[in-house]
Amino acid sequence: MQGHAIEPSDFSIDDVQSILNSGSKIYLSENSKQLINKGRSFLEKKLLESTSPIYGINTGFGSLCDVEINKNDLEKLQENLVVSHACGTGDFVPEHISKLMLLLKIKSLSLGYSGVRLELVERLVVLFNEGIIPVIFQQGSLGASGDLAPLAHMSLPLIGKGHVWMNGIKRTSEEALEILGIEPLTLKSKEGLALLNGTQFMNAYGISLCIQGQKLIQWATTIAAISLEAFDGRIEPFFPQLHTIRNHDGQQKIAANMLELLEGSEIAKQTKKHVQDPYSFRCIPQVLGASLDVLSYVSSIFVKEMNAVTDNPTVFPDDEMIISGGNFHGQPLAMALDYLCLALHEIGSISERRTYQLISGRRNLPPFLVANPGLNSGLMIPQYTAASIVSQNKQYCTPASSDTIDSSNGQEDHVSMGANAATKAWKVLENLETILAIELLNASQAIAFREPAKSSAAITRLLESYRKSVPFIDNDRFLSPEIEKSKSFISSYNLSSEL
Numbered sequence: 001m002q003g004h005a006i007e008p009s010d011f012s013i014d015d016v017q018s019i020l021n022s023g024s025k026i027y028l029s030e031n032s033k034q035l036i037n038k039g040r041s042f043l044e045k046k047l048l049e050s051t052s053p054i055y056g057i058n059t060g061f062g063s064l065c066d067v068e069i070n071k072n073d074l075e076k077l078q079e080n081l082v083v084s085h086a087c088g089t090g091d092f093v094p095e096h097i098s099k100l101m102l103l104l105k106i107k108s109l110s111l112g113y114s115g116v117r118l119e120l121v122e123r124l125v126v127l128f129n130e131g132i133i134p135v136i137f138q139q140g141s142l143g144a145s146g147d148l149a150p151l152a153h154m155s156l157p158l159i160g161k162g163h164v165w166m167n168g169i170k171r172t173s174e175e176a177l178e179i180l181g182i183e184p185l186t187l188k189s190k191e192g193l194a195l196l197n198g199t200q201f202m203n204a205y206g207i208s209l210c211i212q213g214q215k216l217i218q219w220a221t222t223i224a225a226i227s228l229e230a231f232d233g234r235i236e237p238f239f240p241q242l243h244t245i246r247n248h249d250g251q252q253k254i255a256a257n258m259l260e261l262l263e264g265s266e267i268a269k270q271t272k273k274h275v276q277d278p279y280s281f282r283c284i285p286q287v288l289g290a291s292l293d294v295l296s297y298v299s300s301i302f303v304k305e306m307n308a309v310t311d312n313p314t315v316f317p318d319d320e321m322i323i324s325g326g327n328f329h330g331q332p333l334a335m336a337l338d339y340l341c342l343a344l345h346e347i348g349s350i351s352e353r354r355t356y357q358l359i360s361g362r363r364n365l366p367p368f369l370v371a372n373p374g375l376n377s378g379l380m381i382p383q384y385t386a387a388s389i390v391s392q393n394k395q396y397c398t399p400a401s402s403d404t405i406d407s408s409n410g411q412e413d414h415v416s417m418g419a420n421a422a423t424k425a426w427k428v429l430e431n432l433e434t435i436l437a438i439e440l441l442n443a444s445q446a447i448a449f450r451e452p453a454k455s456s457a458a459i460t461r462l463l464e465s466y467r468k469s470v471p472f473i474d475n476d477r478f479l480s481p482e483i484e485k486s487k488s489f490i491s492s493y494n495l496s497s498e499l
Helices: 013-022 030-049 071-084 095-109 118-129 148-159 173-180 191-196 200-230 240-244 250-264 284-306 329-357 380-396 416-451 457-469 482-492
Strands: 003-006 026-028 090-094 132-134 137-139 163-166 171-173 314-316 322-325
Touching: 003 013, 013 095, 013 200, 013 284, 026 030, 026 118, 026 457, 030 118, 030 314, 071 090, 071 148, 095 118, 095 132, 095 148, 095 200, 095 284, 118 132, 118 148, 132 148, 132 200, 137 148, 137 191, 148 173, 148 191, 148 200, 163 173, 171 173, 173 457, 200 250, 200 284, 200 329, 200 416, 200 457, 250 284, 250 457, 284 329, 329 380, 380 416, 416 457, 416 482, 457 482
Parallel strands: 003 026
Antiparallel strands: 090 137, 132 163, 163 171, 314 322
């Protein structure tokens, strides 16, 4: 069978990227099918034999956990759960993150500890493969009992309710299923709860942040190298001897990458009149390296989570146990997301400081990087814009995971707020791209004043491509479009240097 098999073995971030970027279809391996069927058979056997209530299967939910449900109402119980919990609001979750949520839910259910039917998991696979992406909202999850509201919206299309994206067009789920010739599912015992309990909203954001964060750290290093050249900065702070004696992996990688980018530069080899550069240039490896190390750490958290079972209760056929616990609690993700938010912010913070230095009129650069300053304001105000965005990012860095709000009549009395940590980290990431685009606009302008001295071949090639999108600024002009062009360049250009 062609496509990517969903196996019991662990996924990596590279696996996720491969599936999403290639548009590969997925399918359940025979091992996964056996595990799903084994878990379901055990649950059905327990339901027939048990005289005691089993949470969420023949009881109500949350603080209604002591209310027993008649056997004739078990299917209605699961449908009621999904529709009543679909209370999301705010902006839509980006489509690629919603699609990743589907993939992560399939992966979790495929391990066989959730007690759902094979038919349910295979229907999720169909939605994924056919590009039927649930419309999900950013607001509504407390991050425990998992991501209830977002996952409820993810689950609505299974029963023919809610909305989906289909070829980029928003449709009702009913319309989409009709187009595919598929009947809505009737959820069986435990299945609504298995779909809604879990951390797939937080985790999908976390994985997406790691993928995009890796790209932006690479861009931040490359743009920093251009700014260093434009500022006529010294190359010695990047020598390996300095970073070896501190022994931080990220710092050493950033320093090595800077030297690689600057190799062969005439500007770097010129005799310098100044003994030291400002921290925003001299400490590039220390600051960006710290963020790179954070990215590496939090990636390991998100990888563990995407290979985990995070619904409740969970079934253990080999031990003949059904355990009601708290694997849905998002605390590990919430704290990782807050840490990542801070790391992304710092990349933007030091970037804005370099922009500030470049427009200062120092090192034989004209004030605001334009001829005839006074008549022309040049690049004065893009730095204001970057400073405003950096300040907003500082506000987003208030940790969401330090908060909790009592819910469900006190039954759910400590929550992670990991969903809020995820969405604000995503805003910081989007802001970071703009901050870096502004630095690139300034650095590319400033380095032109170093001619006829040449930079490295790597930097020269990049700037030649950039100039096709964003030309040199001779006189004042409307700059918002130039910032947007700079952002588009960062989004579309494939950097050859890798951390």
